[in-house]
Amino acid sequence: MSTELLTTDLTDGLLTVTINRPEVRNALNAEVLTEIGEVLGDAESDHAVQGIIFTGAGEKAFIAGADISGLVNYTAVDGLTAAMQKLYDRIENFPRPTLAAINGYALGGGCELAMACDLRIASTTAQIGLPETALGVLPGAGGTQRLTRLVGRGRAVDMILSGRFVPAEEALQMGLVTRVTEPGELLNTARDTLLGITARGPLAIRLAKLVIRHGADADQATGQIIERLAQSLLYQSEDKAEGAGAFLEKRAPRFTGQ
16 A cells, blocks of 8 residues: 555565655644554555554654644544544554654654554654643653653653653663664664564564563563463464474474464
């Protein structure tokens, strides 16, 4: 699926989704969000898609937030409907690995989309922030919750209340991104990173995502029970037999996700 607002490319099992509105720094509007949802729906049922990379067109911005022109008409019903928040939950819950290749400004809804991904790699020119309080609102697409879990309460309070933009190196130091690279190497680094993950056991990757996500919000004993149950499933899987057998036979594994 490729449109004027969104382009996609599926190569080597990796689906690269590019927000294609460089004239407005790839700002998100209702149409873009709808198209992202459609791409996710297709990818969920397409087992040729082993991972997803999100990025923005051009060199200036990943996604410079939501389209502010629509904000003036939002009501309490829109807040409760939380369309963007629900879409980002779908990204977080996507069964295969996701990665945000942050090629410039990642602000507001752009920052929140990146945080919904499993991994975030930023170019050295990236600036990341949640400036919503300047508009009289707060980060409402998971920003208050995901940022706190990623960088801690103190840093999250600082970023959200001040609305300041965090440069790439500081974002790396605080754990907001996982790697920083030169702009010209960003997509190659993102692809190499994701290919290294998708070469591993797909069922193990899927369950590891689930255990980390749900265990992080539980006490340690409960988290370890979740971990134990997931490991029990993997011990019975074809992927475990293949992975162990390939290691002992000194060959590359041929995983099936079963």
